[in-house]
Amino acid sequence: MMIENIGTFSAPTLIVIILIFAIKSKINIFDSFIKGAKEGLECMLSILPAIIALITAVTMFKFSGTLEIIIKLLNPIFSFLKFPKECIPLLIMKPISGSGSNAILSSIFESYGPDSYVGKLSSIISGSSEAIFYIVSTYCGAIKFKETKNIIFFALISFITSVLFALFIC
């Protein structure tokens, strides 16, 4: 119970701390808020096309029965670990794309509800890491850093470890 409450308290507490800092530093609080909120709006607009592309793809994937086939193929490995088969698509998409995994996450929430076991596990997996391949391609691409094999390998092992950990604590 206690631990769950920390999560619920974190957001309002963070707001109060930020506002105390802001009042002390005598900046124009409301102007800053409006400026930031505008950036947030622009950010939402900029991800809209990607979200439309990916959610449509995920829906088509689901309705055509392709997802079922993939889950059936991979199920033996995951049922051995007692990993719920509903989360398998998220596990595959998470390292590749943030928007793509958000698309899968929302379809999981829609089918099983965010407070179910599957919903909670998916939330934890989805919120606890960034898209590995995306980070490697932006950051290493920017400086033409070639030695990416190691980092992808290390990152995928870390990702699998963190998923097993999530399975254990969830």
Add this chain to the structure above:
Amino acid sequence: MIGKVWATMLIASFLCALINNKINELGNAILEGTDQAINIILMTSGAIIFWSGMMKIAQDSGFTGAISRLLFPILQVLFPNCAKKQNILNPICINLVSNIMGLSNAATPSGIKAMKEMKKEKLLSANTLVFLIMNMSCVQIAPTFLVALRKNFGSNKPYEILPKMWATSIIFLLTGILLIKIFKKNKIDRQ
């Protein structure tokens, strides 16, 4: 990368629908998918816009700066051969704090700057790997999108998963750093 995955998904869906005789469902899926995408954006926009505003206050008031000062000692342990190089540690700090506060807009430019500085000083390799792992495992105090999505799909306690999520992020980070320290130990100055 994502382009190929996306195209493969669409083509695979078409082939599968053809085999399973579900072409009609596939057509409906296009309409339903686009509809759902717009709904998700509408559902989560409010929270994201609010938090972007809040985080801008944090940035302007010096709150973000105060957190970076707290991070400094930890960074000196993680990047031992950058210890005295402010030009590298500063962008790393901004990048990490932006990630923690969920400001991915601010995180990417400073991250690229840190990578460039490391390259200039010929300190790539192990340092870079640690830095990339930190970015991948990003611990977020307020993961706005996730919480808003949970709330809008009917969660009673949208924030409930946060502590477990933070713990999982930290496990990701520790495993990554451990792997790098074990396997890249002798190769640090090769570049």
